[in-house]
Amino acid sequence: MKYNEFKQLVIAEAQRLGLSDYELYYSESSSTSASVFQHAIKDFDSSVGGGVSFRCLKDGHMGYASTEDLSAEEAARIVRAALDNAAVLETDEQEFLGEGGKSYQPITQKEITLPSAEALTKKALEAQEALYAADPLVIDGSATELVAMQSTLAIANSRGLDLFHENKAVVLFSAAVVSDGKELNDSYEIAFGALEELDLEKTARTAVSDAKNQLGADVAPTGAYPVVFAPKAMTGLLQAFSGVFSAENARKGLSRLKDREGERIAAEVFTLIDDPFYAESPAQMPFDAEGTPSFTKAVIEQGEFKTLLHNLKSAAAMGKQSTGNASKGSYSAPVGVSPFTLRVAPGTMSEEELLQKAGNGVYIDFLGGLHAGADPISGDFSLQSGGFMIENGKKTRAVKSFTVAGNFYELLQGVTAVADNVKFISFGSPTAFASPSVLVEGLSLAGK
Amino acid sequence: MIQRELCQRVLRRAASTGADYAELFAEHTVNHTVHMIDAKVDAVNDAVVAGVGIRVFKGLRSVSASTVDTSETGLMRCADAAAAALGEGTAEIDIVLHERSFGDVHPVQIVPSSVPNARKIAILKDAYFAASDYDEAISQVSGTLMDVDHKILIANSEGLYTQDRQIRTRLAITAIAEKNGETQTGTCSPGRRMGLEMFDSVINPQSVGREAARQAMVMASAGYCPAGVMPVAIGNGFGGVIFHEACGHSLEASSVALGMSEFSGKLGEKIANEKVTAIDDGTIPNAWGSINIDDEGTPSQRNVLIENGVLKSYMIDKMGGRRMNMAPTGSARRQSYAYTTTSRMTNTYIANGEDKNEDIIASMEYGLFAKAMGGGSVNPATGEFNFSVQEGYMVRNGKIAEPVRGASLVGKGSEIIQKIDMVGSDMDMGQGMCGSSSGSVPTNVGQPLIRVSSITVGGR
Numbered sequence: 001m002k003y004n005e006f007k008q009l010v011i012a013e014a015q016r017l018g019l020s021d022y023e024l025y026y027s028e029s030s031s032t033s034a035s036v037f038q039h040a041i042k043d044f045d046s047s048v049g050g051g052v053s054f055r056c057l058k059d060g061h062m063g064y065a066s067t068e069d070l071s072a073e074e075a076a077r078i079v080r081a082a083l084d085n086a087a088v089l090e091t092d093e094q095e096f097l098g099e100g101g102k103s104y105q106p107i108t109q110k111e112i113t114l115p116s117a118e119a120l121t122k123k124a125l126e127a128q129e130a131l132y133a134a135d136p137l138v139i140d141g142s143a144t145e146l147v148a149m150q151s152t153l154a155i156a157n158s159r160g161l162d163l164f165h166e167n168k169a170v171v172l173f174s175a176a177v178v179s180d181g182k183e184l185n186d187s188y189e190i191a192f193g194a195l196e197e198l199d200l201e202k203t204a205r206t207a208v209s210d211a212k213n214q215l216g217a218d219v220a221p222t223g224a225y226p227v228v229f230a231p232k233a234m235t236g237l238l239q240a241f242s243g244v245f246s247a248e249n250a251r252k253g254l255s256r257l258k259d260r261e262g263e264r265i266a267a268e269v270f271t272l273i274d275d276p277f278y279a280e281s282p283a284q285m286p287f288d289a290e291g292t293p294s295f296t297k298a299v300i301e302q303g304e305f306k307t308l309l310h311n312l313k314s315a316a317a318m319g320k321q322s323t324g325n326a327s328k329g330s331y332s333a334p335v336g337v338s339p340f341t342l343r344v345a346p347g348t349m350s351e352e353e354l355l356q357k358a359g360n361g362v363y364i365d366f367l368g369g370l371h372a373g374a375d376p377i378s379g380d381f382s383l384q385s386g387g388f389m390i391e392n393g394k395k396t397r398a399v400k401s402f403t404v405a406g407n408f409y410e411l412l413q414g415v416t417a418v419a420d421n422v423k424f425i426s427f428g429s430p431t432a433f434a435s436p437s438v439l440v441e442g443l444s445l446a447g448k
Numbered sequence: 449m450i451q452r453e454l455c456q457r458v459l460r461r462a463a464s465t466g467a468d469y470a471e472l473f474a475e476h477t478v479n480h481t482v483h484m485i486d487a488k489v490d491a492v493n494d495a496v497v498a499g500v501g502i503r504v505f506k507g508l509r510s511v512s513a514s515t516v517d518t519s520e521t522g523l524m525r526c527a528d529a530a531a532a533a534l535g536e537g538t539a540e541i542d543i544v545l546h547e548r549s550f551g552d553v554h555p556v557q558i559v560p561s562s563v564p565n566a567r568k569i570a571i572l573k574d575a576y577f578a579a580s581d582y583d584e585a586i587s588q589v590s591g592t593l594m595d596v597d598h599k600i601l602i603a604n605s606e607g608l609y610t611q612d613r614q615i616r617t618r619l620a621i622t623a624i625a626e627k628n629g630e631t632q633t634g635t636c637s638p639g640r641r642m643g644l645e646m647f648d649s650v651i652n653p654q655s656v657g658r659e660a661a662r663q664a665m666v667m668a669s670a671g672y673c674p675a676g677v678m679p680v681a682i683g684n685g686f687g688g689v690i691f692h693e694a695c696g697h698s699l700e701a702s703s704v705a706l707g708m709s710e711f712s713g714k715l716g717e718k719i720a721n722e723k724v725t726a727i728d729d730g731t732i733p734n735a736w737g738s739i740n741i742d743d744e745g746t747p748s749q750r751n752v753l754i755e756n757g758v759l760k761s762y763m764i765d766k767m768g769g770r771r772m773n774m775a776p777t778g779s780a781r782r783q784s785y786a787y788t789t790t791s792r793m794t795n796t797y798i799a800n801g802e803d804k805n806e807d808i809i810a811s812m813e814y815g816l817f818a819k820a821m822g823g824g825s826v827n828p829a830t831g832e833f834n835f836s837v838q839e840g841y842m843v844r845n846g847k848i849a850e851p852v853r854g855a856s857l858v859g860k861g862s863e864i865i866q867k868i869d870m871v872g873s874d875m876d877m878g879q880g881m882c883g884s885s886s887g888s889v890p891t892n893v894g895q896p897l898i899r900v901s902s903i904t905v906g907g908r
Contacts (some may be wrong), residue, residue, distance in 0.1 A: 049512070
């Protein structure tokens with residue numbers, strides 16, 4: 001059955017059981033994707049998915065249950081399951097259902113029209129040819145994936161909240177494999193936008209040159225160096241450690257930033273902003289997962305820690321206002337906290353000037369194993385890296401198969417300069433990142 | 449879930465534009481989790497995942513479509529989407545389905561969904577408080593007890609119509625120790641393809657809690673691992689992640705078939721040290737990564753990947769098999785109907801060798817003993833991998849010395865498996881969730897204690 005019909009059944013069941021506080025969170029997504037190997041379509045996929053999460057308050061506890069099966073039996077089951085689940089909870093924290101805001105900031109992203117399957121396939125093939133055309137060293141194994149997707153989110157609750165948001169996006173993923181006959185290397189580049197506006201050549205060139213530049217890379221020498229983190233690497237670090245800015249984590253002792261607002265936690269050149277309306281984002285959001293209006297805020301401003309990120313529950317527990325950062329990892333997950341687009345504000349230097357300032361050091365534009373080699377609780381990281389040596393203020397020979405180690409909290413303090421070359425990078429929902437190149441003093445490298 | 453006659457009609461529709469293979473995968477999965485933090489149960493969640501994925505092949509082209517609408521109309525629409533995307537031909541195969549049963553070698557005594565929350569909470573608390581009571585320096589503990597009841601149905605144009613039910617249970621405890629303002633984490637997260645009887649027979653919840661706390665305490669008093677190239681001994685159990693990352697992913701058809709693996713075209717060649725025999729075995733009764741049949745309906749099997757250093761087999765799904773002109777190996781897996789199946793690992797391990805554990809440590813003048821490993825990742829095209837050390841110790845003059853934290857290991861798969869030059873005899877397995885293009889699937893990694901003669905250790 002359709003969602004609206006299902007929703008009415010759930011509400012009827014909730015009312016029949018005498019529930020006064022409940023909410024339905026519905027997420028639906030449809031996507032088509034074409035992927036190319038060599039010069040032909042390898043896989044074509046079209047999928048329609050979605051599910052409903054129901055939550056309700058019973059004796060002060062919030063119970064959850066969710067389903068993808070929109071049937072009458074499931075409508076009754078999720079209400080009962082959420083009640084059962086609420087009954088065994090032990091926390092004494094106050095729980096909330098959102099009431100929304102008086103108004104919501106309009107999003108500025110351009111609405112796009114999703115392409116037909118034929119147009120998508122044709123463009124994917126063209127993008128693949130752009131990869132081959134970018135350089136003679138490009139070999140089979142290079143791959144293109146082009147995805148068109150539409151997602152719908154609806155939140156409705158017993159407090160009168162009734163919100164709806166729809167988003168459409170086209171994403172191009174270009175993965176280049178190059179070989180000089182002796183060695184093979186790969187890299188990728190992602191682009192967003194309306195199908196006709198995607199710059200296939202530029203995306204291909206970036207992926208190919210990143211892969212080619214690493215051919216012949218040597219292992220970096222072991223030692224302590226100034227390190228320039230390129231945008232791809234810096235956004236990777238932000239992704240691994242963005243949880244330290246969550247008020248929920250801070251309250252549970254999983255972040256060192258509890259009660260540190262107003263303190264200097266980073267170098268003065270460092271400003272970090274959470275921006276739900278970031279111009280380049282293909283997924284701007286006017287409200288969070290509790291329906292609170294979202295807004296742009298500094299997390300760190302010129303080194304000073306301004307705020308943790310809150311949802312309604314953490315804000316109430318800590319005597320603050322929600323920062324509109326309630327989130328769900330997936331529709332079925334409980335409400336947590338995350339940023340929208342977490343971005344490092346640009347500095348005034350060009351990247352060349354940043355390299356000059358670094359003098360002799362290492363430029364890192366690849367970090368691997370972020371899910372394993374970065375400990376978000378202690379802040380320690382030790383990560384597989386790739387990039388270039390910096391000699392006399394210039395990028396020189398390529399280096400790889402080394403690790404960079406440090407501590408995220410110390411790194412924030414150790415930033416000595418920020419360039420102006422901001423790049424937006426999305427690893428998928430719910431959070432995206434943007435950063436320019438950032439110079440950090442004295443990190444440990446292990447190589448040869 | 450879906451009647452045979454309906455499956456047959458849907459498959460015929462999916463193949464109506466000239467597919468030479470058509471497949472329907474349906475699932476109904478119930479995920480149940482109980483979570484604790486701050487010494488209290490703070491979240492209990494039920495989530496039903498249900499839908500259908502349809503796939504058609506024509507030569508080396510694959511088209512897939514998935515839907516949550518499992519009504520006949522919804523299924524036909526999904527089949528039409530797949531058929532339309534494949535092209536404009538006419539039906540070339542006749543599809544007649546016969547039901548088959550492959551049996552179940554993973555008995556479950558206590559189906560978790562039949563047990564009330566209270567009993568699961570009691571188990572979780574047993575583990576939780578064993579961790580939080582371990583030492584005053586344990587500043588926080590979080591714990592999860594999860595169970596999954598994953599019912600699948602596979603029908604394909606080869607006439608197959610079959611079903612399987614995969615029940616898994618896992619307990620995960622994370623403990624944080626705080627000493628002098630420094631925090632360190634310890635984890636223990638065993639799981640099995642079993643029901644709640646797992647806690648009566650093979651897993652003691654309190655031991656799980658204590659192990660997580662012990663590890664956190666050791667690491668909280670550890671200094672940073674020094675950086676450099678050195679010999680490393682890697683402990684049994686989850687230590688097997690080294691083979692999983694350094695070699696296992698590169699033996700999956702998803703990279704081998706496209707020529708995108710450093711082991712493409714090397715069957716029969718010596719690719720590893722002769723001490724290395726490695727196996728992927730999805731048939732181990734009740735093991736976390738086990739399956740009766742894979743997600744294409746091929747029975748699971750024991751695949752010897754490397755025997756005494758010689759490459760013997762890849763892990764192959766149907767499409768990979770087409771590209772490689774080889775038979776599938778029961779290795780096709782997907783997280784759910786919404787993902788497109790590809791070749792994956794099940795329970796993958798380095799088999800016992802003949803070295804004695806004490807000889808392995810004694811052989812190292814200066815090096816690292818990685819007693820417990822964290823996760824890692826690999827780029828199969830270049831073979832470059834990384835993984836983190838959860839609990840490490842320096843080895844000096846053949847003896848285990850002080851604990852060290854923050855170590856990671858990086859290298860190239862094809863080089864590292866040549867350097868595994870000592871293999872002990874205490875093979876054990878650890879549980880993980882492996883992420884790849886077909887989603888996150890449960891896998892075991894395993895090995896006895898091994899020595900890698902030299903590898904880059906990241907530290908500071």
